[in-house]
Amino acid sequence: MMTSLVPILTVITAIMVLWYAAAIGMNAKWARDQAKRAKVELTTSELIVDTWSQDRPVLPVPHQVASELWKTTGAMALKGRAFSKRSLIFHGWITLSATLLGFVFGTGAGILLAVGIVHNKAMDMSVMPWAIASQTIPILAIAPMIIVVLNSVGIQGLVPKAFISAYLSFFPVVVGMVKGLRSPDGMQLDLLKTYSASGGETFWKLRLPSSMPYLFTALKVGMAASLVGAIVGELPTGAIRGLGARMLTGSYYGQTIQIWSALFAAAILAASLVGIISMIERRMLKRMGVKP
Amino acid sequence: MIWVLIAVAFWVFTWWLNGRIANSPAAGSRWAKLAVPVIFGATVLVVWEALVRGLNVPPVILPPPSAIGVKVASSLDVLWVDFVQTFVKGALTGYLMGCGGAIVTAILIDRSPFLQRGLLPVGNFIAALPIIGTAPILVMWFGFDWHSKAAVVVVMVFFPMLVNTVQGLADTDSMQRDLMKTYSANYWQTLFSLRLPAAMPAIFNGLKVATTLALIGAIVAEFFGSPIKGMGFRISTEVGRLGLDMVWAEITIAAIAGSAFYGIVALIEKGVTFWHPSQRG
Numbered sequence A: 001m002m003t004s005l006v007p008i009l010t011v012i013t014a015i016m017v018l019w020y021a022a023a024i025g026m027n028a029k030w031a032r033d034q035a036k037r038a039k040v041e042l043t044t045s046e047l048i049v050d051t052w053s054q055d056r057p058v059l060p061v062p063h064q065v066a067s068e069l070w071k072t073t074g075a076m077a078l079k080g081r082a083f084s085k086r087s088l089i090f091h092g093w094i095t096l097s098a099t100l101l102g103f104v105f106g107t108g109a110g111i112l113l114a115v116g117i118v119h120n121k122a123m124d125m126s127v128m129p130w131a132i133a134s135q136t137i138p139i140l141a142i143a144p145m146i147i148v149v150l151n152s153v154g155i156q157g158l159v160p161k162a163f164i165s166a167y168l169s170f171f172p173v174v175v176g177m178v179k180g181l182r183s184p185d186g187m188q189l190d191l192l193k194t195y196s197a198s199g200g201e202t203f204w205k206l207r208l209p210s211s212m213p214y215l216f217t218a219l220k221v222g223m224a225a226s227l228v229g230a231i232v233g234e235l236p237t238g239a240i241r242g243l244g245a246r247m248l249t250g251s252y253y254g255q256t257i258q259i260w261s262a263l264f265a266a267a268i269l270a271a272s273l274v275g276i277i278s279m280i281e282r283r284m285l286k287r288m289g290v291k292p
Numbered sequence B: 001m002i003w004v005l006i007a008v009a010f011w012v013f014t015w016w017l018n019g020r021i022a023n024s025p026a027a028g029s030r031w032a033k034l035a036v037p038v039i040f041g042a043t044v045l046v047v048w049e050a051l052v053r054g055l056n057v058p059p060v061i062l063p064p065p066s067a068i069g070v071k072v073a074s075s076l077d078v079l080w081v082d083f084v085q086t087f088v089k090g091a092l093t094g095y096l097m098g099c100g101g102a103i104v105t106a107i108l109i110d111r112s113p114f115l116q117r118g119l120l121p122v123g124n125f126i127a128a129l130p131i132i133g134t135a136p137i138l139v140m141w142f143g144f145d146w147h148s149k150a151a152v153v154v155v156m157v158f159f160p161m162l163v164n165t166v167q168g169l170a171d172t173d174s175m176q177r178d179l180m181k182t183y184s185a186n187y188w189q190t191l192f193s194l195r196l197p198a199a200m201p202a203i204f205n206g207l208k209v210a211t212t213l214a215l216i217g218a219i220v221a222e223f224f225g226s227p228i229k230g231m232g233f234r235i236s237t238e239v240g241r242l243g244l245d246m247v248w249a250e251i252t253i254a255a256i257a258g259s260a261f262y263g264i265v266a267l268i269e270k271g272v273t274f275w276h277p278s279q280r281g
Helices: A002-037 A044-051 A062-072 A074-078 A088-119 A121-136 A139-152 A158-181 A186-194 A199-233 A243-253 A256-288 B002-023 B030-054 B065-074 B076-111 B113-127 B131-142 B146-169 B174-182 B187-222 B231-240 B244-272
Strands: none
Touching: A002 A044, A002 A062, A002 B113, A062 A074, A062 A088, A062 A256, A088 A121, A088 A158, A088 A199, A088 A243, A088 A256, A121 A158, A121 B002, A121 B030, A121 B187, A121 B244, A139 A158, A139 A199, A139 B187, A139 B231, A139 B244, A158 A199, A186 A199, A199 A243, A199 A256, A199 B131, A243 A256, A243 B131, A256 B131, B002 B030, B030 B065, B065 B076, B065 B244, B076 B113, B076 B146, B076 B187, B076 B231, B076 B244, B113 B146, B131 B146, B131 B187, B146 B187, B174 B187, B187 B231, B187 B244, B231 B244
């Protein structure tokens, strides 16, 4: 762990340096135009400072994004307005609740279908090829339609977005879980047969425990997919609330810093959700004695 | 009412049929493996059609498959224009640039374990983020036309591809590398004769994952602004006009394009990695 810390920090520092350098190049045109209009000559250092502190830069620099993030989360929380409509905590929560609701339903349905597939040969042969093929299809494209259709039958708000999230996390979980439930080898299954274990006992004592590593890998993929689904699901509804809506309004009004801060909020959300799952994974696999 | 009964009856019949085929001695044969999913798919279509007709579902909520088929056949020209704009110009260009760039980057950092240790975790981290969120930014930078879509695709496929390639290049054991050394092969000879071929299964894994990402990226990027053509554009505007048959037609094309793209890459993989155990089975 320690041996990779220095290289990681180096890479991150390099990205930061490149980022600031790129910001100078990309924002310089606007700075020069403004200076020309005001009829002042910019020295190089003034130019650089200006490119790093514009209101609507082409590329905002990290400290601008960070300060916007703080202004819309921590600072508002300190003022006791954590859930006002201008706060990213509020928008993040909207997205997060849709993500989690969809994720729970999607993985639940996925696990159930996987159990069915493993125990019923007809289901396996008919559903499994479609489940695999569906992963090559850009399912996300149907997101706007789901939103509008559910809207026209009177379902609004959280549920349509959760529906997309569920749909996106469903297939990775099915495929991963089927693989996991099938992972015990013939020797282990034979052993349980010699114990005259019933199908249920085989499932609870052998198949389910040995599917756990596969399940967690699928859960991580599904969680990331759920979040993307919830964000994209916020785009077509007219975009009022949620991180996706922040991105869309930001792009309408040229508020680049707002887009970037929403993007980073989404990234932090994704990283922490996946991080929580891998933490549970490590704990659980350790207690179960699975080899790392 | 009669349609609903037909739907239920057809469902029960094909369920029974699939059960018979799956539990018959011929279940392992090739035609059974093909027939069962095809019957299942046909069942879904028939039940869908019958239920939509039987329950009088309005076409603005769910059009029947027959209407979608008619729409596909009658608007092939529009679909083709959208396909070229989104798939050929946006997704394919971005895919080639992103994957090519990632493979070249992987080879460049291959000689430096320091860079690898730094870039791999960062790349893994970025690959798990909702990169699709960069779409509005890139649309702002590169304009509404396909260039911005290709840029989104590049960003989306780059990191999964990089991680896979770097892992693939590490996929040789010391025996094989020692053998190359006894031939006094230099770095480049070892790379091209041993390590790149050995990396191909992992590289193709990445290439296959990237096909789906490329199409998703190109379509979703069009939701943030596009010229008046493209699959994502058509989907978002037709949804607004409640022309759901057109939306489904676009989705059909997207599904076919996505599976075909994946299938072609898988075919190339079969030709390139014919030696790998997973291809010989």
